[in-house]
Each structure stands twice: as structure tokens, then as C-alpha cells.
Amino acid sequence: MKSEAHILIVDDDEAIRDLLHEFLKKRGMRVSVARDSEEMQDVLSRTPIDLLILDVMLPGKSGMEICRDIRMHSRIPIIMLTAITETTDRVVGLEMGADDYVSKPFDPRELLARVRAVLRRLDPSGPDRRIEPQVYKFAGWTMDCSRRRLVSPDAVRVELTTAEFNLLETLVKSAQRVLSRDQLQELAGSNAAYGYDRSIDILISRLRRKMEDDSRAPKLILTIRGCHANAIAGICGRPRATRGSAGA
Template identity: 50%
Template sequence: MEAAPHILVIDDDHEIRDLLARFLERGGLRVTVARDGREARRLWAQGHYHLVVLDLMLPGEGGLELARWLREQANVPIVMLTAMGDETDRIIGLEMGADDYLAKPFNPRELLARIRAVLRRSGEGEAEGAPARRTFQFNGWRLETARRRLLDPEGAEVALTGGEYDLLLALLERPHRVLTRDMLLDLLRGRQAGPFDRAIDVAISRLRRKLDDDGRNAQVIKTVRGGGYVLTCDVERR
């Protein structure tokens, strides 16, 4: 039997830690909890984790600093917990490569759904009957879905977060088609964008940098004023 995905929950509120541990374990996940950055670093060294749930409002070492450290250790998916309306920290976290976020207070069922979605995007526990593996070639680049990796025109691998991979795949599956922010958010997370939600803009900016696609003179992913984004190059599927 395949082992359950191992989740590291980092939150200074013991009631939230206990609630999430019980709820996520009932949802079929293995959970380890940490109350601050120091404990999280110690537990990180002792185990292998498939995803991190990280509260940004931690005592001592802040959540953003800890997220930066986690990104240096591994390409582990991160779901951030933020204070309601704390848009600045949320945007910074997304720019650092967090895969999703949820504002407090939140419904544990929604967090579990977000975790499962991110795990699917990162390749953990894919369901039977998933689409056949494909390779996309575009503008000299190559995305291999079987190994979930992006290769540059020289053949070197470029690391992608789970969210970046999923966004690029959504664009490659719909070349020359304008996709609004709402459409992209719905494709990636199954929810609609809020009026101040810049998650897609941040992800597009990160993806452009990795594709060497200058935002002001983008040739691969272009911005459509008042519309959204469009992948402008031809895509070959194999």
C-alpha cells in the first residue's frame, strides 16, 4: 500500500495545530506539526515532507523568512496561511514560489481540498485514469509531463514550482487563446479571483523570468490589455 503524503504544519496557535492534525489525518494524510521556525527546521532535518502548510504570522523568525529557507532546501510545495486582508505578505509569498494560500479564518475542508489539489499538481498520488503523459515543444523549450520538468533550448532543466508547472501546462494546452485571470484561476485552483487577487500576475511574472521572456517585450506569454494572457508561440505536442 502506498504511504500517505507527509504534511508539515507550521503554526504558533496550538488549537489550530491540533485541529489541523486531527482533520488532515482523518483525510488520509500523515501530519507533523511545528510551533515556530526553530522547531520546523529541526523537524525538517528529521523527515521527508511532501507539502508544508505555513502560517506567515509566526513569532521570532517570520513565515516569509522561513518560506525562503524552505525554498533553499527543496522544491517542496507550500500552502500559506495569511491574516484576512494581508495582501502584501500574500503577494510576496507567491513571488517566492508558494503554491497556494488561504486566509484566516478558514474552513479545514477547504484547506484539505487545496492541499490535495497542490499534491496532484506536484505529482503526488495521481488518480488512475489520468491523461496520458505528453511532451510539449515551444520556442525551443520542452516540457516533459511524464517527469514534470522543463528543459531550456540548450537542454538544461529549469526548476518549476508546482503552481508554475500547472500554469505553464494550462497555457501550452491552449496556445493562441486569450485566457483571463478568472479563467486561469479557475483552471488552476477551481475558484474565482477576488477583486485584488494578483496571484496569476505574480505567477506569470515568475514564469516569464524562467523562460527568459522579458515582461515589457514578451514574445512567449503576452499580456492582453483588459483581457488576460496569451501564449503566442506555436506548440508541438508529442
């Protein structure tokens, strides 16, 4: 994880902005704040950001809309804050491309743990990482884990969110096995985004839309129903792994 990750907090509640600014800054992070979409865009135009903490309920453009717009051109990790406890709200956020969710009111220590977990998954050089193959080739696809890049059989780069890439990496490394939701959550890295029943299903659905010719009749990422009362997902084919880096 970067020693001084740059976090952008977008929340119209000044008390929350100030609290998180001081809390994260004291933990060695660089922090910028914004109260709405316009201020956020101003910050993004001036400096690189490593992770975005985004409130759902904002004046003007909502957090959901901002998340959707960002995902059209960027894979920056997004953790959403919400005071709405409805599962539907979380489902929509995940479908828009959010990587994690924290419900208000929250303990700043929990949010810090979520932030560190997301950043750690993005850092391939962490001290606890085992030396593993970095590039996987399967069914014509090329997955470069060090660059976090996925290239289609037609040599087209496919953009994935952090959560999508983490899940696909887990499926590829566990190729030709069947994995329960609980196993996928554990292997992909447990966090709030995976913390309720439909989250894994949503991420798999998003991957199928990006990777399958027909997402309704998948041939690459399969689901087997009826095992342990849960859907079981696996990936077809035996990936060929190397330790080199894929070409640009």
C-alpha cells in the first residue's frame, strides 16, 4: 500500500468531512475534500487521487450519478457512504461500479480498514504477497495482474472496476473449481461490497456483460445452482500462467 495515499472525500456534511479529514490525515494519508460534484471535479482536475469516498446523498448530482459517470472513464476505487439501509440502494451502487459500501453512522476505524483493504488489493508489491504468476491466458483472454489489465481475444482492453478485477482474478486462479459465495467472498477479500446476498451475483453479472458473447447464456463464467443452497460460480478452461508482464 502506498505510504501516503491520496484520498478524496465528497460529502455535503461539513462535520463528516472535517472528521474524516483529520482522522485519515493523522493515519498518514493525504486528504482532499469536496462538498459536491463541482468541487470534486475541481480537485480531480488538479491532482491524482488514489481512492474516492463518496456520499450517496449529495446536492445536485447524486453520488450514484457521479459513480456512474466516473466509471465511464476511470477505475479509481470508490467507497460509497450511505444513510439509506435499503438493500436496493447498495445493489444500485454496485451496479454503477462502487467497490465498497459503508453505512452511516459509521466508526471511522471501520472506514479506515475498508480504505486500507482496497488500497492493499491494488498494490501488487505488498510485504505479504507471495510470488505468483502475473499474467494468465484463458479462452483467448489475457489477464495481467501486475498491471491490473484485461485484454479480450480481439486485443481490446476491457475496463474493470477494482471489485470486478479482484473477483475475476479469484475465479481465474481457482479455474475449474466450483466456489460457493462464501468461498468467493473469502478468497476475493471480504469487505462491505461482498457483505450481503446479492453482491457476488451482481459482480458476476457485470463481468459476464463485459466478457461473454451472450451474458444470458454464459460459456466462460458458469453458475451451478442447488449446491449448499447457494449458487456456485466457476470459470471454464485451464489458464496458462507466466510471471512476465503482458504487452501494452
